[in-house]
Amino acid sequence: MNTAAFVLLAGMLCAYVILDGYDLGVGTLHLFIARTDQERAASFATIGPFWSGNEVVLIAAAGTLFAFFPQAYAASFSGFYLPFMVALWLLMVRGLSIELRGHFRDALWRGFWDAGFGISSFLLTLLMGVTIGNLLRGLPMGPHGYFSGTFTFLLNPYALGVGIFSVIALALHGAAFVRWRVSADSELGARAHNAIVVLWPITLVAYAGITAATMIVHPVHISALWLAPCLGVASLIAARFARSPALCLTATSVFLLALMVSAAGTLYPYLLPSFPIGSGGLDIAAASTPASLPSAFVAIAIGLGAVLLYATLAARRVLSRKV
Amino acid sequence: MDSAVIADRIQFAFTVMFHYLFPIGTMGLAPFIAWYTVKGTRQNDEAAIRTARFWAKIFTINFAVGVVTGIPMEFQFGTNWANFSSVAGSAVGQPLALEGVYAFFLESIFLGIFIYGRSHVSKGFYAFSAVAVWAGAWISGFFIVATDAWMQHPVGYAMLANGKIALTSLPALLLSPFAWWQFAHVMTGALLTGAFIVAGLGAYYLLGNRQTAFGVPFVRAGVIVGAIASLIAIFPTGDRNSVNVTRYQPAKLAGMEGLFHSKRGAPIAIFGMPDVKHQKLIDPVYVPDALSFLAYGNFRANVKGLAEYPADERPPVDLTYYAYHVMVGLGTIFVAIMLTAALLLSLGRLPRARWMLWILMLAMPFPYIANEAGWMVTEVGRQPWIVYGLIRTADAASPNVAAGETVFTTIGFAGMYFIIGLLFMILILRQIALGPEAPERAE
Numbered sequence: 001m002n003t004a005a006f007v008l009l010a011g012m013l014c015a016y017v018i019l020d021g022y023d024l025g026v027g028t029l030h031l032f033i034a035r036t037d038q039e040r041a042a043s044f045a046t047i048g049p050f051w052s053g054n055e056v057v058l059i060a061a062a063g064t065l066f067a068f069f070p071q072a073y074a075a076s077f078s079g080f081y082l083p084f085m086v087a088l089w090l091l092m093v094r095g096l097s098i099e100l101r102g103h104f105r106d107a108l109w110r111g112f113w114d115a116g117f118g119i120s121s122f123l124l125t126l127l128m129g130v131t132i133g134n135l136l137r138g139l140p141m142g143p144h145g146y147f148s149g150t151f152t153f154l155l156n157p158y159a160l161g162v163g164i165f166s167v168i169a170l171a172l173h174g175a176a177f178v179r180w181r182v183s184a185d186s187e188l189g190a191r192a193h194n195a196i197v198v199l200w201p202i203t204l205v206a207y208a209g210i211t212a213a214t215m216i217v218h219p220v221h222i223s224a225l226w227l228a229p230c231l232g233v234a235s236l237i238a239a240r241f242a243r244s245p246a247l248c249l250t251a252t253s254v255f256l257l258a259l260m261v262s263a264a265g266t267l268y269p270y271l272l273p274s275f276p277i278g279s280g281g282l283d284i285a286a287a288s289t290p291a292s293l294p295s296a297f298v299a300i301a302i303g304l305g306a307v308l309l310y311a312t313l314a315a316r317r318v319l320s321r322k323v
Numbered sequence: 324m325d326s327a328v329i330a331d332r333i334q335f336a337f338t339v340m341f342h343y344l345f346p347i348g349t350m351g352l353a354p355f356i357a358w359y360t361v362k363g364t365r366q367n368d369e370a371a372i373r374t375a376r377f378w379a380k381i382f383t384i385n386f387a388v389g390v391v392t393g394i395p396m397e398f399q400f401g402t403n404w405a406n407f408s409s410v411a412g413s414a415v416g417q418p419l420a421l422e423g424v425y426a427f428f429l430e431s432i433f434l435g436i437f438i439y440g441r442s443h444v445s446k447g448f449y450a451f452s453a454v455a456v457w458a459g460a461w462i463s464g465f466f467i468v469a470t471d472a473w474m475q476h477p478v479g480y481a482m483l484a485n486g487k488i489a490l491t492s493l494p495a496l497l498l499s500p501f502a503w504w505q506f507a508h509v510m511t512g513a514l515l516t517g518a519f520i521v522a523g524l525g526a527y528y529l530l531g532n533r534q535t536a537f538g539v540p541f542v543r544a545g546v547i548v549g550a551i552a553s554l555i556a557i558f559p560t561g562d563r564n565s566v567n568v569t570r571y572q573p574a575k576l577a578g579m580e581g582l583f584h585s586k587r588g589a590p591i592a593i594f595g596m597p598d599v600k601h602q603k604l605i606d607p608v609y610v611p612d613a614l615s616f617l618a619y620g621n622f623r624a625n626v627k628g629l630a631e632y633p634a635d636e637r638p639p640v641d642l643t644y645y646a647y648h649v650m651v652g653l654g655t656i657f658v659a660i661m662l663t664a665a666l667l668l669s670l671g672r673l674p675r676a677r678w679m680l681w682i683l684m685l686a687m688p689f690p691y692i693a694n695e696a697g698w699m700v701t702e703v704g705r706q707p708w709i710v711y712g713l714i715r716t717a718d719a720a721s722p723n724v725a726a727g728e729t730v731f732t733t734i735g736f737a738g739m740y741f742i743i744g745l746l747f748m749i750l751i752l753r754q755i756a757l758g759p760e761a762p763e764r765a766e
Contacts, residue, residue, distance in 0.1 A: 049435040052390060056431050060423030062397055067420035070412020077401025077408075078721035084402055085732045089739055092391040096746065099387040103750055146405060146723045291481065291489035292413035296420065299493060303424035314432050317443045 001293055002284040003269070005068040008301060010264040012061040017260055018173075018253045020054040023047045025174020027094065027121020028167060031114065033178065033191040037107070040114055042188055044101060046181040049318050051098055053311065055091070060304075067296040069287035071145070072271040079139065079147025080131065083154065087127050094120040122167060129166025132263055133159030136218045138275030145282065147272065158217050165206045169259065172199045172239070173252040180245040189245075196248070200240045207232065211262075218266050218277045225265040232258035328720045330729035331403040336702075337733065338395050340695055341740050345389035345747075347694050350464050350510065351517025352382050353457035355544065360437075360453035364446050374537065375453065377759035378521075379437060382456075384750050386434060388743060395736070403729060407709055407719035414480055414490040415470050418497070422466035430459025464513070465506050472502035474710050475701065476571045488713065501567050505701075508560035511552050512697060515657065516690035518549030522664070523687035524755065526680035534758040539674050542664075542683065546673070550665040553657040561654065562617070568704075569618040572711060574636060575704035577629045578643035580614055581607075589614040589626035597644045602630065638704045646699035653693040660686055 030043040066073040077084060097117035101110055134154050142148030172195075179192035211229050220226075232255055239251035267273065274281035356378045363371030397419060400408050408416070433455035441449055479495025480488050490496060522545025528538035568576050577583075581592055583602040591614045595607030615624040629637050660682060667673040673680075709716040 049439040052387075052431040053428065053435060055390070056423060056427040059394060059397060059427060060420065062401075063416065063420030063423040066397075066400065066408065066412055066416035068416075070416050071409050073401045073412055073416065074405035074409035074721075077398060078403070078405035078723050081402050081721070081724045081728055082732070084398060085735065088395045088398060089735065091394055092739060092743070095387060095391040096743065099383075100746060100750070103753070142723055144722050146721070148723050289413035289483070289487060289489045291483070291491055292417065292493075295490070295493040296413070296417045299417070300420055300424050303421060307424060307428040311428065311432055314436055314440075317448075318436065318440050320443060 001290070001297070002288055005288065005293060005297055006264075006268060006271075006284050008297065008304075009061065009064050009068060010260065012057060012064055012304070014257055014260040014264075016054070016057040016061055018256050019057055020051070021170045021173045021256055022177035022249075023051045023054055023174075024121045024125045025170040025172070026178055027117050027174070028125060028171050029174050029178070029192075029195060031118040033175070033195050034188055037110060039188045040110070041102070042182060042186075043178060044098060044117075046178055048098070050315075052095075055095070064300055067300065068293065069271055069284065070289065072282055072287040075141075075146040075282055075287075076272055079149070080154075082151060083127060083131065087124060090120045090124045090127070094124065125167045125170050126163040129163035130154065130159045132166070133162030135272065136162070136214055136263060136266060138218070138273045138277045138279075138281065141272075141274045141281065149275075158213055161210060161213060165210045168199060168203050168206055169256065172196060172203050173249075173256060175199065176239065176245070176249040176252045180249045184245070196240070200236075204233075204236055207236065214262075214266065218273070220266055222265050222268065225262065228258050228262040228265060232262070325717065325720070325726075327724065327726040327729065328717055330726040330733065331720045331724075332716070334403060334729050334733045334736065335399055338392070338399070338736055338740075340698070341744075342389065342392040342396055343695065343698065344691060345385045345392065346460075346464065347513050347516045347691060348385035348520070349382055349389055350460045350513035351515070351520065352378050352385070353460040353517075354514060355517060355521055355548075356382060357453045357457040361450050364450040370536065370540075373759050374540070377537075377754075379453075380754050381520075381751060383434065383438060384747065384754070386430075388747050390431075392740070392743070403721055403724060404709075404719050405721035405723070407714060410486065410714060410719075411474075411488045411710055414473060414477070414488055414496065417490060417493055418466045418470040418473070422463050422470075426459050426463035426466060428459075429455055430463060433459065461510060464510060465502075468506040468509050469497055469499070469502045471701070472499055472505050475505075475705055476501040476567070477710055477713055482713075488710075501571065504560060504563040504567060508556065508564050508697075511556045511560050512690070512694045515549060515552040515556055516694060518545045518552055518661075519657075519683075519687055519690045521545035522549055523684045526683040527755070528758070529674060530677065530680050530684065534760050537759050542673060542680070543668060545683075546661060546664045546668050549657070550661040553654070553661045556654055557658065561651075565617060572704070573627055574629065574632045575638055575643065575700075576618065577627060577632075578638040578640050578704050579647040579700060580626075581640060581644040582614070582626060582628045583640075584628040584630050585625060586628065587615070587625045588612040588623050589618075591617070592648075597640050599640050635707060638706045643700055643704040646696040646703065650693050650696040650700060653689055653696070657686075657690065657693070 026043055026047055030040060034040045034043045093116050097113040097120065101113040101117070104110070134156075137156065137158055139147045140149045140153070175192045175195040179189050179196070182189045182192070235251045235254035235258060239248050239255060242248035242251055269283045269285070270281045271284060271287050272282040356375050359371045359375035359378070362368060363375060400415070400419070433452040436444060436452040437449070437456055440452075444452070473496050476499065478499050478501075479490060479492030481491045483489055496502070522542050525538045525541025525543075525545060528534040529542065565576070568579070580589070581595065581597040581604050582589055583604075588611065590609035590611045592604055592607045592609055595604035598605050612622040614626055616622045618624065618626055629640065664673060664679055664683060667676050667679055705711055707715055707717065709719045
């Protein structure tokens with residue numbers, strides 16, 4: 001039961017990374033690939049109908065973590081107090097930027113929100129990456145079972161590396177998304193393609209480096225997990241040489257899936273391994289309340305099934321036309 | 324109380340009260356949008372569709388601000404109230420997770436279709452998406468109220484040996500009558516606010532001789548819905564909530580009414596200022612025996628006063644008392660306003676009764692105050708408990724977050740929310756100035 005809950009939660013986070021990942025990637029990239037006001041507006045329009053739905057996945061995942069593993073929710077959210085508060089403010093700036101940009105046809109107004117969208121997307125991605133890096137590296141636990149490290153502890157080279165890698169990987173994903181959403185002969189599409197060409201080798205090198213560093217920081221104990229990096233490399237190669245924009249986006253999505261599977265598989269069965277790795281931590285059994293878990297699992301799984309159904313239905317209707 | 328807990332409480336109170344201003348708008352306007360869309364689609368009525376799309380713009384701005392200010396609420400359970408989350412998380416975490424899964428997706432996906440997808444979908448599907456947005460907004464409200472209701476009146480749980488609370492029955496939490504009456508009252512409050520917004524804006528258009536085709540229908544729709552909602556807010560929903568409080572949270576009832584000492588045939592104080600030091604009301608104006616009747620249906624029933632409860636189980640009297648009296652006082656005034664307006668409407672004289680239009684326009688902010696005051700009664704009156712009778716607020720905060728950190732982030736939120744509030748006002752006022760007559764821009 002605990003494992004099933006862990007898998008469902010990991011699946012939700014994975015969906016979040018793939019879905020909101022392209023939003024974040026578009027945000028980080030659009031200052032570079034979209035030059036004119038029209039192109040900027042077009043890059044906002046590519047994600048306009050989707051971003052709030054994608055962000056809901058994060059809210060739902062946080063709620064699911066709370067329902068399944070309350071102890072982990074309490075320990076991590078209070079431990080990451082300041083970083084999470086900063087993340088909240090960045091989420092606000094980002095949401096406002098996307099929603100408010102179009103309200104006035106004024107160069108200063110739009111320029112401000114363009115920058116707000118770009119900077120907040122970049123910093124959010126970095127922050128999320130640093131958080132994942134620190135989870136993988138382990139966290140010092142205080143006497144009450146909550147994380148009790150300092151801010152400087154969180155800003156270590158490994159976690160920062162994961163953060164920068166996240167920015168690069170999501171930018172690649174975002175470029176693939178823009179190229180898919182805009183018409184093929186547009187200049188924006190061409191620049192998105194260039195971005196893929198430039199980002200691709202950087203992603204590949206960074207991926208190799210981060211994978212190696214992760215194996216040092218957090219030795220893997222599930223032997224089948226070597227399949228995930230293989231899938232990652234394969235999908236990355238597929239993304240570069242894919243014939244159509246749709247295939248390329250599929251490939252970058254699979255790449256992110258492989259990354260998340262690696263991360264989740266490395267952590268399992270811990271939610272918050274303690275630092276250094278090997279000294280225990282908060283695992284799925286200790287973090288959950290067995291008496292409450294089945295009903296929460298069933299209710300959330302049914303709801304997610306329904307969402308999957310109508311979200312696919314709705315997305316197909318909106319996606320039938322290019323920006 | 325520990326200064327960290329006080330800082331956490333101030334932060335939560337501030338952020339939740341600011342946040343709630345926006346869900347009132349979405350929950351209150353969603354039914355209007357759905358109704359106008361369905362009507363417009365069925366009767367091929369372009370004016371109704373235009374009205375729906377106008378209110379949808381107001382709705383979208385409210386929704387966007389509601390989402391960005393709402394995420395901090397969910398996060399704070401973990402960041403500031405880690406002990407509470409750890410002990411009671413298996414109970415309160417479930418409805419919060421279900422809100423995300425069952426309501427947010429519905430609301431955001433179908434709002435996306437409603438705003439962006441009109442040319443992509445059939446008319447029927449378009450109308451359906453408006454109804455789905457309404458459903459999403461209200462289901463979301465339900466899960467939040469169900470979470471709060473469980474904290475007011477915990478049901479379906481077991482205390483475990485390790486000191487944690489396990490939710491043994493999710494249906495008991497979701498079907499709790501306490502939750503459903505609270506939900507009915509909260510939704511009525513939101514609907515009433517929506518009605519005042521619609522009527523007030525119509526009055527503004529009529530008084531300023533703008534958007535003339537829409538002024539009269541706005542006022543009519545707002546007054547009809549408002550008259551009904553203002554009555555339902557008092558009876559049965561307000562009344563049933565009082566009865567539930569009487570039954571399950573008697574100390575809160577005593578605080579609401581400023582009843583310091585038990586009394587057979589207890590009165591209701593219409594005015595009066597609580598003097599906690601001397602345990603009495605200053606300059607009260609009483610309706611004799613009324614409290615006994617409202618609480619127990621018997622004019623001679625004994626109502627327990629605050630003195631009956633240990634000092635560490637009494638709610639803060641001042642805030643609970645004033646908030647309750649503000650809510651009830653405003654609720655009574657709303658009935659008077661809406662029934663008078665409805666009478667004028669039925670006589671066909673409302674569009675020319677400028678004094679009434681002025682009242683309707685100026686009344687717009689007051690339902691917001693009444694809604695916020697109502698929540699203050701609920702939450703402040705629950706103190707000193709975070710989960711009534713089970714967990715004290717003083718024991719619920721994060722032990723690893725210092726007061727200074729929370730003060731710092733509270734100042735951050737204050738600055739952020741000041742800017743958000745300013746932007747919100749600019750955008751809303753601009754939409755009002757453009758009005759439903761403005762041609763739609765292609766985005």
